[in-house]
Amino acid sequence: MTNRVRTTPHSQSHEVGWYDEMRSVRTEQAIAHQASRSQMLMQTLAPARLRESLSLNRPPSIRNATIAGMQATIAVVVSAIALHYSPWSHMAGFAALGGMAALFGRFASPAKRRSMVFTAGCMLTAPVAILSFMALLGIEPVGMLLLLSVIAGLLAAVAHRTQIGAPGAVIFVFAASAAITPIDSGAAWAERVLATAAGAAAAMIVCLLTDHLRDLDVRLPAPPSIPPANTASKLSPLTPGYAPQFAVRVAACAAISSLIAYAMDWSHPAWASIGAIAILQGVHLPGTIHRAWQRTLGTIIGAFIAWVILSAHPSFWQILLVVAIFQFITEIIIGYNYALGQIAITPMALLMTALSGHAGATEMAVSRIYDTALGALVGIVFALVLSSLDERVHLARHHARKV
Template sequence: MTVPDLGAPTPMGRIAALTQVLRPHQVRASLVLGKQPSLRISALAGLQAAAAGAVALPIFYVSPWPQLIGFAALGAMVALFGRFSAANRRGRILLWCALCQSLAVFVMSAVAWTGMALPAQLALLSLGCGVFFFAVVSGGFGPPGALIFTFAAGAAMAPPDGFHEVLGRTAATGAVAILAWGICAASEALRRHSPEAPALPVDQLRPLGHRLIAALRIVVGAGIAIFASHALGVAHPVWAAMGTIAVMQGAYLHINMHRALQRMVGTVVGAAFAWVFLQFSPSPWAVMAGVVVLQFVAEVIIGTNYGLGQIAVTPMALLMVHLASLGAAGPEMAAERVIDTLLGAAVGIVIAIVFSTLDERHYLALQAAERQKRRAQRP
């Protein structure tokens, strides 16, 4: 059979690009299980973060400041960064991430303490999403990217009792982040990569203009998702912003679509698990154990398929909120998480298409042409 010469396709229009990423083969591709760059290194990052949480959470719970336990959990998550970086570089990345996490908590807590109007706080959170994204890609922090800092900023929007609590939140986050750094440094020998193993992924630093444009797109997308969530009366608009960021930080339009589908499905399943677990009114010790275990499990499986990872990440995040609220936030959070995630992912894919560049749509056209060529070669 003669294969027609497709030539070099021209970039798709935005409507055509949206149609292309919604095709059934894109849905099927989002279900594929991939091979992780290094399961051992990913598992170690999860174990390091889990170890920091296992040490810090019980200490804060029995301390005179149990209300800071959620911020302690946020500090432990710093151990997830820089997992594929060289040993001498990872230590610096972790310290920078500890600073970013602490600043996210301090700034949003201080803003909430001043009594700034909620719309202004939401606008500042939207701006922060772009700033966090720019810091992550410029610093080469690696996964999980800007999501962790955004989560911390959103958590810090709860009004503090006074400026002393602003400082307490920041200190709890920073202290456990330093603990996580110490645990990572102490176990660095376990992370050494064998020269015979496949090369670890290295993110190429994009030009400054590209990074700024990508950050601006995230500000717009996160802002739309946040204010739409707020208009719907959902209690945690930051979750919608996280859904948008997760989708838009992909390198290609079809990857963005895969992330949107995976995050939607994984969140629905994970939220159902959290809802069932919280129905039994678990003790704080059971919730802490759940957070620690899910942290490790998430990092083991998320590199295989992002959707599978969300099945562990979603209940972990909900249990962290339950723990931080000292039990006040219950099973009803699960439905809110699903609504916000669906909203954020949908906004993310639309904004990614609307603000897509010619290069991005040209790559999508090349992908479509290659698929058509393979289909034409079939007997």
């Protein structure tokens, strides 16, 4: 007579739970294998990353994006025109840079918005003052690039710590890069600083007068979460405490990319550091990879547009008109896809550089492509080499879901 073991509902549920737990353990083991650095490289180069980079997303508020674009456009145009009709017309480009403070805090309350725009104005003006002073001292180009890298790290840390938001530290570093060109007098130093500050003041005034047009009841999407894979992992890139680590990473990445560009005798090596910093602003590995694809592809198209415009040798008014159009368009389309934004940002940045009186305008477009590609490559390498286990597991899970 065969003895049968009676199975109770409790024991059945216990067995099911045990099997589910074992299945979960095997899944985590598989993900841990997929999170190895060799697998990470394959996941980075997978065609799925490019497809994701080209996807479109609806921005949180088209209205606020439009208002921010309008505010920045007015601030940039008014600042540039005011300087153009002054004895310091050659400083119109720096005034336009200061006006970009209006881009920050588009979803904040009115009081918080004023604080964020003021902070952004200071973060645009301060690096111009510091690097212009160093340029006045006659520091060699390599030294200036290293100083730019250190300041880029500090700017990234402050932007991260204060949670100033989009468009992030890359705007501040772009303003700083404009100040590394040599000057020969204290008057020239004062002109750069005051012009940038005047642009930031214009941004403050424009935002004060038009902020009532914004929609303050916007529900922002939750930031992406990275579940911890172990308790000894690094600080999350989403927390303010990550700022010092982020500063070191940005400074080292900016230094390496700009020095490589300088060693290759490229005409604008500082732009390589800007490209690298933009890549590192991704909060996780998939986002970093997407930014690399988007920034590179968008820059190639945008640089071609800039080359066509600059080849026609436009006047000041023509350049300013095109800058205004691209500034406004950028804020509307960049929320849908970062690559679309880069198509407009690239010619706008090059035309603003032309406003500062830089020669060889058409050559700048080609240089922009090289520098951006180099910066993207260095940024990706840094993100992969310095990635934590949590970040690699997040990439492996993301890749598994998409594939």
